[in-house]
Amino acid sequence: GFIDTAKAESLEVIGEAIKENGKVIVTGCMGVDASVIRAVHPSVLSVTGPQQYEQVVNAVHDVVPPRKDHNPLIDLVPPQG
Numbered sequence: 001g002f003i004d005t006a007k008a009e010s011l012e013v014i015g016e017a018i019k020e021n022g023k024v025i026v027t028g029c030m031g032v033d034a035s036v037i038r039a040v041h042p043s044v045l046s047v048t049g050p051q052q053y054e055q056v057v058n059a060v061h062d063v064v065p066p067r068k069d070h071n072p073l074i075d076l077v078p079p080q081g
Helices: 001-020 029-040 054-062
Strands: 025-027 046-048
Touching: 001 029, 025 029, 025 054, 029 046, 046 054
Parallel strands: 025 046
Antiparallel strands: none
8 A cells, every 4th residue: 555655665765865875874754664674775874763863863973973073052043143
């Protein structure tokens, strides 16, 4: 049905991203079934489920470590407001 089609399409897009970039982190509802993703795309760097924000950030930092002067608590509002 619809869900199987969506999963197949997602796996296809993951493959396209790997071909284009080589470095792919998968997150979201598809990440709940990491074994399926890794069976089809073993080169995926990380697979996380939905709302696993800290795990996603950690996976990104494993691949691209933050700069030494990185401040995760920086104020995102510019001085002018």
